[in-house]
Amino acid sequence: MSPVKHEHGPADPLPPEACLEVFEKLSEYLDGELSPQDCAHIQEHIRDCEPCVAFVESLKTSIRASRELRSQETVRELPEATREELKAAWRAALQRRTG
């Protein structure tokens, strides 16, 4: 059975219930964390729902931007004395491990 085609937009601001069900599970869908049945259900829905496709694409783009986020605030280089302190702590930890 082919899914019923529908529209939702400015004239019909509340999306149909089927779209809202998809909306609730989009992150799990994009992260591959849904069951095969739920995944198939979403794929079947968005195949015929352009607004949902657009929403999924915008969410994907936003997530991709987060993955590439680099803060404007950059860290200062560690002072040499701090580096030496860290190295000494590492060596002491290794000695405990092997000793």
Next chain:
Amino acid sequence: MAEFVNPEVEWAKRLLEGDAAAFTPFVESFQSKVFQYTWMMCGQREDAEEVAQDTLLKVFESFDQLREPEHVKAWVFRIARNYCLMKRRRSVFAPDKEFSLDELMPGRMPGNDSPGSAASDRVPDQRELPEQRLLRAELNHELETAMQELPANYRSVVLLRDVEGLSTTEAAEVLDLSEDVVKQRLHRGRLALRKRLAGYLTPAGKVSE
């Protein structure tokens, strides 16, 4: 096909074997990542640098307790998160708040944000943008601001899952949350960021279609 080897995991394994050559790349990689997390969580440069240094010191002091180098990043961030809590300072950015899914739903957002119905749905694909470098920097800057304005309970999850790439299980362990709560906060945090970015990027000329 060659298997992807995470350099941080490799450095951790080599450090456990006593290879001093792995020390500098490990420190530089994690100093930068931990600082970004503590800065985004604390919002104060001095605090963020202090917490990042305390975290690194604790990491090396307890390096003999690293049992699973495959999960070194989650292990380091668990320590960073504990030091953030020990600071006992509230974020200067947005405090904890609960988003209802309802308020983030399309069609229930201000400005008729029904899926696909509004220009605000269209977040540009960075690969398609003209003047790519400038716009990428602008988007990055706007995203950093949006991230800082996200309530802290969502921000910590989005930072660990999307910015640092931890798995749901790892993020749940770092934050002492159930996996279901991590998934819920991640979804709502992402939706809030998308909503914020979409509004900023609406003006003509910035939208790549």
